[in-house]
Amino acid sequence: MTDTAGAIDYDVLVVGFGPTGAVAAGLLGGLGHRTLVIDRLTDVYDKPRAIALDHEIFRHFDNMGLTDAISPYIEPFTASEHFGVDGQLIRRIDMVAKPYPLGYTPSMVFSQPAVEAELRCHATSFSNVRAELGVELLDLVQTSDRVEARLKDSDGRHRSVTARYVLGCDGASSTVRQIADLALEDLIFDEPWLVVDVRVNEDALASLPQCSAQFCNPARPVSFLIGPKKHRRWEIMLLPGEDARQMERPDNVWKLLAPWLTPHDGELWRAASYRFHALVAAEWRNGRILIAGDAAHQQPPFIGQGMCQGLRDATNLVWKLDHVLKGVSSDSLLDSYTVERKQHVIELTGKIKAIGQSICERDPAAARRRDAQILADGGGKPLLLTRQEIIPPLRAGCLSQHEMPARGTLFPQPRIASGPTARLLDDVTGTGWRVLIDGRSDDATSMLSLCATRPDVSAAAVAPAGAGLPSALEETEGVLANWFDRHGVVAAIVRPDHYVFGTVRNASELGDLLREIELRRRDVRARQDSRSDMERIP
Structure with missing residues (x-):
């Protein structure tokens, strides 16, 4: 490609240094590409947000050489037991059995602040990756062979850098998505929830459920997750008329936790209200600007795939960018990114929505019909599913034109x-x-x-x-x-x-x-x- 306006500063500018941006920057660094990654914040957010990852994502972490660094912060994900209106077990979602198809525990929980710090450390270990924190993106201007990014430093100084491509990993309110005029499509899910993280005292752990659980009680649906070590999470549906900010107050939080814990049983780590959305960008690319992670899609958290989806974006896109930047493939290869990832996100979000709508049923009569149907689907017993069978394959994109068995699926790792x-x-x-x-x-x-x-x-x-x-x-x-x-x-x-x-x-x-x-x-x-x-x- 002819350079008509002087040297280009970077091959890729990554906007956002959360997990998706950090993985993208680390992968690009390992492949030898000059990468600048920026973030408005100056440090890793010190409280947990994502809590789950799966064997596909851990496989990439292992490929990146991160296993030893992140393993201390990761544990197997317990089965998730779903309980109906009368407290009866109606469904169980677990892992596939050994031998594990990708060589790792199929479902895991992790501590995001510690793992995210290691992802950043890995990315910046490459001499060709530069991280600049406290830097805000103001604008992007594309030309035929580059993107000019206008930035604002923490001291208020404005400056510009150029890159061949820009990857927006800057979250749900993405500046990159807005500048690139990439519209969001509504997949029709919008529910208010309170997410509560507690560091539970050792002597109180035994009194809590020993599996993760979904309490599908129409009076107030609640999810319970077992995180690493003493970390336990409750996701509690807010009811009509409840003020989300008021429900975050510690006194109200402990009232909601009363069936399981008292304030003497642990330390309240975080309480944050959210609206669980289902959204996907109509297009994930505008010329040399692409988006990934929450910038491209948001889904309810009911099977713990939110962060995994963002990291799939990064691992899907980076090898394609590598091929384009090295001249192995034309720029048109990047069109397969939207084709592959958008359909995958829509299909998986549909499955997550179905589970979420089942959990969120507020009408007692409808909830009893739900319980009966799930038990009937299980042959009169609690329905057994694995998290892995919920994850779809790729349906189209950079795949063979011949439809053969297993095309678009993850290849196993013996x-x-x-x-x-x-x-x-x-x-x-x-x-x-x-x-x-x-x-x-x-x-x-x-x-x-x-x-x-x-x-x-x-x-x-x-x-x-x-x-x-x-x-x-x-x-x-x-x-x-x-x-x-x-x-x-x-x-x-x-x-x-x-x-x-x-x-x-x-x-x-x-x-x-x-x-x-x-x-x-x-x-x-x-x-x-x-x-x-x-x-x-x-």
């Missing part, structure tokens, strides 16, 4: 034998574009030979011990073998964010899938050559 221990697959193969082959297949050798001619993708065969090619990586728990068998395929092409581009049933289909990727890249090169020719026209 444990691979390595001497006396075992390593996770990503640690062995890396995290770029990969072809993973069933080492038990008769076509395994020919598929590896096909991939040997493609230096842009790595390839590996995987099989249980003694069940395939002698050269195959040896998985220890049968996770990937079961996945291949379940879907009736023998190989998968996997994207850098671990989503399956496409699957195949034989070597011939793998050749077709590799050619599909090559044709896409030829199209990219043709577009780039055409654009370069246009830029040379005086």
Whole structure:
């Protein structure tokens, strides 16, 4: 791309240094891109907001080298038990069983202030990432090859910087979204709740529920979550006529907590009223400006996916920005970001809304019908679900045009034998574009030979011990073998964010899938050559 107005300061400007912005900046830093990240605030917010993350997000944290730093602040998420009008158990949402499909505990709780601090520390560990705090974004002006950002420093000084792309991770009231004129669509959910975090005394913990719980009582629905260590959270629905700010007062909070705790049983850490919304941006991109996290979508918190959704945005977008910035792909690859993430958010939010509306039912007769229906769906017993089956796949975007089983799903991560221990697959193969082959297949050798001619993708065969090619990586728990068998395929092409581009049933289909990727890249090169020719026209 021709530079017509002097040097560009940064490859990417990230606005907002919360979890989504910090992960985006860290990923960009690790890929070598000059990144500036700014935030109006000067420090990490010291109280918890998000409380849950899942194995997809932890997989990316592990890929980033963060496991040791954040593990002290993370614990497994207990099952969530839903209780009906009469206090009876009607539904249980738990984790999938071992062996875990991605190699980690599928659902976790965490302490946001501590984890967010580690995410920031990781991002700023790269010499090519600069963080400036107490800095406010005033305006953005796009030209053909850059965005000029006008900033205001904490001392009131105004200045400008330029970047090839701007990523707005600046929260629900996003300045970036407003400047880029990216409208929000209402997914029709709006309920007032009070969120209460308590550090519970050791001697009071045993008297509380030992699982997370949803009390679906029409008189006042309440959610209870077990956080790390002594942290417990209540999300309490506010009733018509209750003043949200008055309900945040400690005396009113303790009245609401009276069924579980007294003021002598713990320390009130935070009480904040919210309106739980369901919103999504109509478009997530305007030219060189993109948005992510709460700037792009907001959803009710009933299965703890709010922060996860924002981090999915970052991990989806950053590998695409990397390809564009390095000239591997054309700018049009970024159009797949909205296509993939918006549909995913809408579908997941629909499922969250359904659970939320079920929990929030205020009419006693309707609530009893709800209880009866949920129990009927469970065959007369409490309905059992896993959090993982609630998360949808990608439906469209940067995926193979051929609809094969598992396309758009997360690729599993088996444990691979390595001497006396075992390593996770990503640690062995890396995290770029990969072809993973069933080492038990008769076509395994020919598929590896096909991939040997493609230096842009790595390839590996995987099989249980003694069940395939002698050269195959040896998985220890049968996770990937079961996945291949379940879907009736023998190989998968996997994207850098671990989503399956496409699957195949034989070597011939793998050749077709590799050619599909090559044709896409030829199209990219043709577009780039055409654009370069246009830029040379005086």
